[in-house]
Amino acid sequence: MAEAWQFLLRRPDLLSGWTLQHLYIILVANGISLIIAVALGIWITGRGREKIADVVLYLSDIIMTIPSLAMFGFLMPLFAALGLKSYGFGVAVTALVLYGLLPVIRNTYTAIKEVDPAVVEAGRGMGMSELQILTRIKLPLATPVIMAGLRNAVVINIGIAAIAAMIGAGGLGVPIFRGLRNLRMDLIITGAVALTLLAWAADGLLGLLERWLTPEGLKRARKR
Amino acid sequence: MIRLEEVTKVYPDGTEAVRGVTLQVAKGEFCVLLGPSGCGKTTTLKMINRLIPLSSGRITVDGVDIYKVDPNDLRRGIGYAIQEIGLFPHMTVGENIATVPRLLRWPKERIRRRVEELLELVGLVPPEEFSKKYPAELSGGQRQRVGVARALGADPPILLMDEPFGAIDPITRERLQDEFLRIQAEIKKTIVFVTHDINEAVKLGDRIALMREGRLVQYATPAELLAHPKDGFVRDFVGADRTLKALRLLRVREVMEEKPPTVEASKPLAEARERLERLGVNFLPVVDREGRFLGWLNRTNLRPEGRVAEVMTPYSVLATPDTPLNEALSLMFESAVGNLAVVDGEGRLRGLLTFRRLHEVLRESYREEGQG
Ligand SMILES: Nc1ncnc2c1ncn2[C@@H]1O[C@H](COP(=O)(O)OP(=O)(O)O)[C@@H](O)[C@H]1O
Numbered sequence: 001m002a003e004a005w006q007f008l009l010r011r012p013d014l015l016s017g018w019t020l021q022h023l024y025i026i027l028v029a030n031g032i033s034l035i036i037a038v039a040l041g042i043w044i045t046g047r048g049r050e051k052i053a054d055v056v057l058y059l060s061d062i063i064m065t066i067p068s069l070a071m072f073g074f075l076m077p078l079f080a081a082l083g084l085k086s087y088g089f090g091v092a093v094t095a096l097v098l099y100g101l102l103p104v105i106r107n108t109y110t111a112i113k114e115v116d117p118a119v120v121e122a123g124r125g126m127g128m129s130e131l132q133i134l135t136r137i138k139l140p141l142a143t144p145v146i147m148a149g150l151r152n153a154v155v156i157n158i159g160i161a162a163i164a165a166m167i168g169a170g171g172l173g174v175p176i177f178r179g180l181r182n183l184r185m186d187l188i189i190t191g192a193v194a195l196t197l198l199a200w201a202a203d204g205l206l207g208l209l210e211r212w213l214t215p216e217g218l219k220r221a222r223k224r
Numbered sequence: 225m226i227r228l229e230e231v232t233k234v235y236p237d238g239t240e241a242v243r244g245v246t247l248q249v250a251k252g253e254f255c256v257l258l259g260p261s262g263c264g265k266t267t268t269l270k271m272i273n274r275l276i277p278l279s280s281g282r283i284t285v286d287g288v289d290i291y292k293v294d295p296n297d298l299r300r301g302i303g304y305a306i307q308e309i310g311l312f313p314h315m316t317v318g319e320n321i322a323t324v325p326r327l328l329r330w331p332k333e334r335i336r337r338r339v340e341e342l343l344e345l346v347g348l349v350p351p352e353e354f355s356k357k358y359p360a361e362l363s364g365g366q367r368q369r370v371g372v373a374r375a376l377g378a379d380p381p382i383l384l385m386d387e388p389f390g391a392i393d394p395i396t397r398e399r400l401q402d403e404f405l406r407i408q409a410e411i412k413k414t415i416v417f418v419t420h421d422i423n424e425a426v427k428l429g430d431r432i433a434l435m436r437e438g439r440l441v442q443y444a445t446p447a448e449l450l451a452h453p454k455d456g457f458v459r460d461f462v463g464a465d466r467t468l469k470a471l472r473l474l475r476v477r478e479v480m481e482e483k484p485p486t487v488e489a490s491k492p493l494a495e496a497r498e499r500l501e502r503l504g505v506n507f508l509p510v511v512d513r514e515g516r517f518l519g520w521l522n523r524t525n526l527r528p529e530g531r532v533a534e535v536m537t538p539y540s541v542l543a544t545p546d547t548p549l550n551e552a553l554s555l556m557f558e559s560a561v562g563n564l565a566v567v568d569g570e571g572r573l574r575g576l577l578t579f580r581r582l583h584e585v586l587r588e589s590y591r592e593e594g595q596g
């Protein structure tokens with residue numbers, strides 16, 4: 001522990017560099033993932049798409065069960081075959097985008113499906129277009145649940161992103177793996193503690209965001 | 225005006241929910257679609273605002289085929305309220321009521337005024353307070369009122385209502401029905417109202433369309449429906465106590481004895497005794513100098529000396545000329561003297577409702593029932 005502290009005092013720039021790198025990977029990956037997942041989650045709630053919804057949810061479920069090392073193992077040759085750089089940032093972000101899909105797709109899908117049909121019928125009966133029903137009713141009501149899915153995805157991905165250091169993506173995995181190779185406990189502890197704190201912080205902040213984005217009317221409904 | 229011509233609905237699974245219904249609702253008329261569960265009321269209603277597409281036939285609103293207009297424009301001009309209400313839980317009461325005005329892009333100030341006006345109309349006062357609440361903070365009855373206010377949002381000439389008072393306790397339901405009748409008297413909308421409750425239909429409707437298995441069986445005024453049910457189905461559906469239901473259609477003013485004999489409170493009892501004896505009655509209504517009703521003078525309470533005011537029994541129940549006869553009947557059972565005094569808004573005695581008069585009315589309607 002003391003060694004880790006010493007290391008930190010000596011090279012604070014290194015730790016902040018790894019942390020920022022880590023955050024950057026997560027931000028890009030979960031940002032892309034969020035957009036795809038929400039769009040897909042909304043799309044599969046459409047009338048007559050029940051079959052497609054089943055397939056999409058099943059596939060994203062399967063993705064979640066692929067171990068992360070195996071995922072990199074699949075993606076690297078694929079990138080190489082496509083003539084892309086087969087290691088580093090690109091591969092890491094692609095894997096994390098895939099891992100980030102399921103929690104958000106599933107939450108978007110269920111939250112929208114669970115909007116009270118009477119509420120939707122009232123909107124439609126008063127002359128709201130399908131787009132207005134989506135943006136003014138379904139999405140605001142689904143937002144807390146979608147946010148919970150995002151929070152879940154981010155926390156999972158913060159862990160997986162550490163492993164991505166093995167394929168040269170940088171981030172807080174770097175000190176841990178370097179420490180493991182050279183038996184440098186100070187590096188391992190620094191990396192591990194920073195990684196954990198980052199996951200907790202992200203969880204907490206996204207929790208606050210979730211609460212902030214929850215419509216006031218729903219908060220009051222929950223209090224009863 | 226709403227016209228349905230040979231309207232038919234066959235669902236994709238083959239269910240024939242509505243079969244050749246033809247029916248017309250005049251401007252300002254309150255039409256009730258009545259019938260047992262599953263007879264096609266909701267389907268019929270939702271075809272009018274195109275929530276359910278027609279299989280065949282034609283529906284026109286003010287002479288225009290509803291399939292000639294954009295469905296969203298059509299619906300913004302037709303108020304819609306359902307049993308489940310479907311208030312938007314993430315919007316305030318004010319925002320809920322403003323739904324259609326917003327869709328129609330009314331100016332903010334006009335919307336605000338309209339919301340207040342509607343909240344007052346449905347009795348959610350003070351409006352500034354209710355407008356800021358969320359649906360979760362309201363009682364069932366209050367929510368239903370908001371549902372009605374929201375349906376009236378942009379002052380549409382037509383209202384479609386699907387069992388809007390169905391999920392409420394009986395007492396609140398009665399009150400909402402009364403309030404709604406008062407509102408309708410004020411706003412005169414063309415209304416199509418779905419219910420499976422014959423009492424509600426009789427109470428609210430100008431005309432009742434009784435449906436069975438997708439077909440329109442009888443389309444008539446409540447009085448006609450009760451007095452002359454077209455066939456056994458209608459007779460069974462309206463029930464054995466048709467006569468009592470028919471009472472609901474009559475108002476006290478139609479059967480009360482007008483200008484009944486009275487006695488003034490300040491008169492000496494000797495004079496009152498003479499009057500009772502001359503009229504051959506046991507009770508007389510007591511009024512003040514301005515003709516306001518005070519109570520009853522009972523023959524058994526007479527004393528040789530004093531004035532009427534000293535021995536009078538103050539009244540316990542009253543009716544107004546607009547009280548429905550069924551309510552008046554139960555009030556009469558509460559009244560100490562059996563007769564019911566009918567007073568106007570200023571408390572002046574307008575008439576008396578007596579058991580003798582009520583008996584005559586009942587006998588008349590029994591005779592009609594015998595013929596029907
Ligand atoms: N979407 C639907 N698909 C198939 N059948 C339906 C559908 N909606 C209603 N029905 C059937 O149509 C008939 C009429 O239903 P409905 O209009 O809801 O009756 P009501 O409102 O009088 O209770 C019923 O037999 C019902 O089961």
Ligand SMILES: [Mg+2]
Nearest residue numbers: 265266267418
């Ligand atoms: Mg129904």
